[in-house]
Amino acid sequence: MLKKDILALCLLHLLTQGDRYGYDLLRQLRAGFPDTQESTLYALLRALCREGYTQQYQGAVSEGPVRKYYRLTPEGQARYTALLETWRALRETVAGLGVE
Numbered sequence: 830m831l832k833k834d835i836l837a838l839c840l841l842h843l844l845t846q847g848d849r850y851g852y853d854l855l856r857q858l859r860a861g862f863p864d865t866q867e868s869t870l871y872a873l874l875r876a877l878c879r880e881g882y883t884q885q886y887q888g889a890v891s892e893g894p895v896r897k898y899y900r901l902t903p904e905g906q907a908r909y910t911a912l913l914e915t916w917r918a919l920r921e922t923v924a925g926l927g928v929e
Contacts, residue, residue: 836862836873838916841901841909844883850896874899882908 836858843849843857851871858865877883882905888896901909 833873834912835916836865836869837877838909838912840870840873840877841882841905841912844899844901844905845909848898848900850888850898852896854899877905880908881905 839858839861840854843854849857851874854874855865855867855870858870874883874885878885878899881902883899884902885897885899888898
């Protein structure tokens with residue numbers, strides 16, 4: 830499982846908790862992955878939308894600019910479950926080798 834898949838897993842996980850806008854997702858990802866670039870996040874979000882795992886929509890107009898929100902689709906929930914299973918298997922394998 831590569832970093833891209835781990836970031837996708839984390840993004841999909843955050844979206845299981847509810848719809849989010851891009852900067853909110855970036856802020857939360859940077860808490861665990863401080864080197865995450867904005868361009869990387871948005872490229873991944875575009876790919877997830879293109880693959881049908883997420884949907885993008887514009888939020889209500891506020892005092893600032895209109896925000897693009899992302900929501901998980903049923904296909905995205907299935908992808909999240911598959912990535913989570915892969916992550917758990919990888920974690921067990923690595924731990925089984927004594928790497929902590």
